[in-house]
Structures are given as structure tokens and as C-alpha cells.
Amino acid sequence: xxxxxxxxxxxxxxxxxxxxxxxxxxxxxxxxxxxxxxxxxxxxxxxxxxxxxxxxxxxxxxxxxxxxxxxxxxxxxxxxxxxxxxxxxxxxxxxxxxxxxxxxxxxxxxxxxxxxxxxxxxxxxxxxxxxxxxxxxxxxxxxxxxxxxxxxxxxxxxxxxxxxxxxxxxxxxxxxxxxxxxxxxxxxxxxxxxxxxxxxxxxxxxxxxxxxxxxxxxxxxxxxxxxxxxxxxxxxxxxxxxxxxxxxxxxxxxxxxxxxxxxxxxx
Amino acid sequence: xxxxxxxxxxxxxxxxxxxxxxxxxxxxxxxxxxxxxxxxxxxxxxxxxxxxxxxxxxxxxxxxxxxxxxxxxxxxxxxxxxxxxxxxxxxxxxxxxxxxxxxxxxxxxxxxxxxxxxxxxxxxxxxxxxxxxxxxxxxxxxxxxxxxxxxxxxxxxxxxxxxxxxxxxxxxxxxxxxxxxxxxxxxxxxxxxxxxxxxxxxxxxxxxxxxxxxxxxxxxxxxxxxxxxxxxxxxxxxxxxxxxxxxxxxxxxxxxxxxxxxxxxxx
Numbered sequence: 001x002x003x004x005x006x007x008x009x010x011x012x013x014x015x016x017x018x019x020x021x022x023x024x025x026x027x028x029x030x031x032x033x034x035x036x037x038x039x040x041x042x043x044x045x046x047x048x049x050x051x052x053x054x055x056x057x058x059x060x061x062x063x064x065x066x067x068x069x070x071x072x073x074x075x076x077x078x079x080x081x082x083x084x085x086x087x088x089x090x091x092x093x094x095x096x097x098x099x100x101x102x103x104x105x106x107x108x109x110x111x112x113x114x115x116x117x118x119x120x121x122x123x124x125x126x127x128x129x130x131x132x133x134x135x136x137x138x139x140x141x142x143x144x145x146x147x148x149x150x151x152x153x154x155x156x157x158x159x160x161x162x163x164x165x166x167x168x169x170x171x172x173x174x175x176x177x178x179x180x181x182x183x184x185x186x187x188x189x190x191x192x193x194x195x196x197x198x199x200x201x202x203x204x205x206x207x208x209x210x211x212x213x214x215x216x217x218x219x220x221x222x223x224x225x226x227x228x229x230x231x232x233x234x235x236x237x238x239x240x241x242x243x244x245x246x247x248x249x250x251x252x253x254x255x256x257x258x259x260x261x262x263x264x265x266x267x
Numbered sequence: 268x269x270x271x272x273x274x275x276x277x278x279x280x281x282x283x284x285x286x287x288x289x290x291x292x293x294x295x296x297x298x299x300x301x302x303x304x305x306x307x308x309x310x311x312x313x314x315x316x317x318x319x320x321x322x323x324x325x326x327x328x329x330x331x332x333x334x335x336x337x338x339x340x341x342x343x344x345x346x347x348x349x350x351x352x353x354x355x356x357x358x359x360x361x362x363x364x365x366x367x368x369x370x371x372x373x374x375x376x377x378x379x380x381x382x383x384x385x386x387x388x389x390x391x392x393x394x395x396x397x398x399x400x401x402x403x404x405x406x407x408x409x410x411x412x413x414x415x416x417x418x419x420x421x422x423x424x425x426x427x428x429x430x431x432x433x434x435x436x437x438x439x440x441x442x443x444x445x446x447x448x449x450x451x452x453x454x455x456x457x458x459x460x461x462x463x464x465x466x467x468x469x470x471x472x473x474x475x476x477x478x479x480x481x482x483x484x485x486x487x488x489x490x491x492x493x494x495x496x497x498x499x500x501x502x503x504x505x506x507x508x509x510x511x512x513x514x515x516x517x518x519x520x521x522x523x524x525x526x527x528x529x530x531x532x533x534x
Contacts, residue, residue: 217523
């Protein structure tokens with residue numbers, strides 16, 4: 001990805017939105033339409049649009065699925081229907097099965113997070129991959145799991161691991177999207193609204209006025225501590241990262257507080 | 268945490284399961300019992316047990332909530348009920364609000380993942396923290412957001428960001444659990460020295476004193492703007508994340524500024 005003129009953001013956007021480049025989600029023998037709808041909603045939230053259903057109990061179309069999808073199907077299209085799991089994965093090169101139990105099959109097991117990183121790397125190499133989820137009652141059977149390459153486990157509270165199908169899909173797809181699109185985003189940004197951050201000069205002007213008025217009010221009781229006190233005060237105000245507008249408000253507060261000359265402190 | 272004989276896994280397990288050491292989840296004016304139940308289920312999946320409800324529309328007990336919890340309430344106990352958001356966060360030192368919009372309040376915004384790392388660091392320093400979610404229809408109002416320290420955003424498909432309340436809780440709690448139990452935690456930012464962060468109750472006491480003295484000084488020129496002015500002021504001071512010691516210093520500054528009755532402002 002290095003060496004091009006395209007930004008990482010542009011590449012990430014493509015990775016998320018090109019249906020050919022995102023993982024397929026396959027539900028094998030899903031029962032409740034609600035969970036199919038929740039799956040579609042979870043997928044589209046995470047930029048995925050390629051949904052396959054293998055032998056859905058109630059067929060398709062399914063009004064309960066559409067009701068639960070929050071409009072996802074209208075944007076991503078109807079799911080593809082298959083009678084056979086093998087057919088649903090025929091064009092894929094790596095298939096991940098999400099299952100709570102290892103069922104004695106010797107397969108590599110990855111956490112959802114580790115799997116997401118693995119998926120992104122494979123997609124970047126041009127692989128088509130699929131994420132497979134079993135039905136509500138029995139999950140995936142051993143025959144199906146045997147066709148998968150890797151197992152995904154979602155690490156949860158050992159004393160209470162209780163995800164329904166839609167929730168499991170959401171967590172796995174969410175991890176994929178974080179890995180694909182958002183890994184290198186700066187963690188913290190503080191929107192400052194309309195007002196720009198105060199300039200250092202204006203901050204100093206405010207700080208000096210505050211110091212002067214604190215001095216007049218007898219705030220600095222011992223001269224040798226004044227320097228430390230001011231440093232701590234500066235650290236606190238700097239941490240606040242005030243905007244220009246906020247510094248004007250703080251000026252107004254000083255004016256208001258020193259104005260009340262004949263009033264009583266209400267502490 | 269280094270230098271002991273206990274495994275990282277043992278420490279992580281403690282961090283997850285001790286109710287005193289896990290984040291509190293607060294739902295403000297939740298409407299549907301189903302979402303309260305889904306919240307409890309999501310929490311317990313991620314090792315969280317401390318649920319507060321502020322003015323739940325349908326009161327408590329709520330049969331729909333219990334039905335949707337998959338038995339979570341039986342293990343974690345009933346939620347605590349509060350009439351007032353301030354009371355629900357009074358003993359917390361850092362409060363995270365999950366909201367889709369920034370609503371023009373200047374607050375740091377963290378991704379759910381970055382927030383999780385931040386939470387773990389704070390908990391390791393002994394802080395009590397809370398995760399706040401608004402009701403289904405309107406989310407959190409600006410008055411509530413102004414009382415929070417940091418905003419959490421869940422990065423999703425910009426073309427389709429559609430999480431219900433239970434799903435949002437699941438993703439935020441999931442990220443917490445991954446950070447707390449399952450990852451190498453890059454430790455700490457912003458060491459606060461000897462002094463712990465101020466409690467919300469002590470912060471309120473300070474804020475009320477400041478407001479009272481600003482009122483006396485004629486700071487609030489137009490009555491209809493007072494509410495907005497106070498909200499912005501609260502946002503600014505909350506963003507500073509003052510320690511207990513710093514709040515004492517700020518009290519001292521108010522005292523000093525209102526003491527200088529016969530002096531002249533040196534602006």
C-alpha cells in the first residue's frame with residue numbers, strides 16, 4: 001500500500017465498500033427471521049453487503065427479517081440462497097467458522113480480533129473469504145466445520161457467555177471493520193466547535209491577568225511556593241485545551257468575581 | 268503489575284469479575300424493557316454487573332427486561348434505580364458518554380477501543396468510572412453530556428450507522444473486556460500525582476459555589492443565556508478533569524478573587 005499517491009483513508013474506504021473485497025457472511029440453516037434481519041443490519045453497519053443463506057428454515061422473502069434489518073436489505077440487496085453449504089463457499093479461498101466449541105476438530109482457533117487482522121491481510125492478497133455462522137439451535141455441525149479453514153472464538157465472560165446469532169455476527173463484523181478501516185486512526189480528537197483553539201499569546205495574556213489578580217487577592221501565601229503553584233495552575237489550564245471563545249469567557253469570569261467588592265462570599 | 272508471581276491471566280480475571288473494579292453502566296431514561304434486558308445480557312457477557320437506571324419509563328421490575336436478559340439479572344442482581352443522573356454518577360471520577368453526535372460541546376472524543384484502554388488505565392489507578400447511554404428516542408441531552416468527561420464514538424459505516432441501544436452497549440462493553448482481560452495494556456496517560464480525581468459530588472459543590480459568586484458579580488447578563496453559559500462552563504471545567512487537590516486550589520482562587528474588594532482590576 002506504500003508508494004502510491006492515495007491516502008490510507010481512500011484505500012480503507014474502498015476496502016470497506018467494494019462488495020468484491022469484503023468478507024461474505026454465510027448463515028447455515030438459520031431459524032428466526034429476526035436473526036437474519038439483525039445479521040444484515042450488523043453487516044451493513046460494518047460495511048459488509050454479501051450475505052448468503054443456506055437452507056433458511058422459513059425461506060425467503062422473510063418479513064420478520066426485513067422488519068429487523070432497519071432498512072439494511074433495501075441498501076444491500078436480498079441475500080443469496082443456497083441449498084448446500086459447499087456451493088456457498090465454492091468461490092472462497094479461506095473460510096472462518098464462528099463457533100463456541102472446538103468439537104474435537106483440530107483447527108486453528110483465532111480470537112475475533114486476531115481473525116480480523118488475518119482477514120484483512122488475506123483480502124489484500126486478493127483472497128475471497130467467508131465468515132460462517134451456524135443456526136440458533138445447534139450451531140454448525142462437524143461436517144460443515146470440517147470444510148472451514150479457521151475457527152473464530154469471541155472471548156467473553158467464562159461464567160456467562162450468551163450471545164445470540166445477531167450479536168455474534170455484530171462482534172465479528174465489527175472487528176473486521178476496525179481492522180480494515182480504522183486501525184491507524186488517531187485515538188483522540190477534541191472537536192472545538194466554531195471557535196479555534198486559543199493562541200499561546202492570548203493564553204499567556206489571560207494567564208498573566210489571572211496571576212496578577214490572584215496576587216492582589218492574597219492567593220500566593222508563601223513566596224517560595226508561588227512558582228510551583230503557578231506551574232500547577234498552568235498545567236491544569238493547559239490540560240483544559242481552551243478555545244478562543246472559552247478564554248474570553250474566563251476573562252469575563254475574572255471580571256465578574258473581582259467586581260463583587262462589597263458582597264459576601266457564599267461558601 | 269510486574270514483579271509478582273501471579274499470572275497476567277489471574278490479574279485480568281480479577282479485574283473483570285470484581286464488581287468494585289468494573290465500569291458502571293448507566294442507562295438514562297431507557298424506554299423499552301427489551302433494551303434494558305439486552306443491556307444486562309451484554310454487560311454480563313463482558314464481566315460487568317453494575318447497572319444503574321435513571322428514570323426508566325416503565326419502572327422496575329420489568330418483565331420484558333428480564334425475559335430479554337437470558338438470565339443475566341438472576342446472576343448480577345437487580346439494577347439500581349435513580350431519579351437523577353447526578354446522583355447516579357456522584358461517586359464516580361470519570362464518566363464516558365456514548366453518543367453519535369458531538370452536539371457542539373467541546374469534549375474529547377474517543378473511539379470505543381481507545382476509550383477501553385483509557386478505562387483500564389483509570390481503573391488500575393483506583394478510579395470508579397461509568398459508561399452512560401441515553402434513551403432510545405433522543406439519546407442524552409446536552410445537560411447530561413455536559414456532566415460527562417469524555418465521549419465515546421463507535422466507528423461504523425458512514426453510510427449506515429444504525430445500532431440499537433443493546434448493540435451499542437455490547438460493543439462498548441466488549442471493547443472494555445478485550446482491553447481489561449485480553450490485551451497487553453499499554454499503561455497510563457496523564458498521571459495525576461498524589462491526588463485522586465475529584466468526585467462528582469465535590470465537583471458539584473465547587474461548581475455551585477462558582478455559579479453563585481459569578482451571579483453576584485453580574486456574570487450572567489441575560490437570564491435566557493444563563494443555562495447555556497453554565498453548560499459550556501461545565502463542559503470546559505469537566506474537560507480539565509481536575510484532581511481533588513486542584514479543586515481545592517480552585518476554591519482558593521475564588522476566595523482570593525472575591526476578597527479584593529477595594530482593589531482595581533489590572534486588565
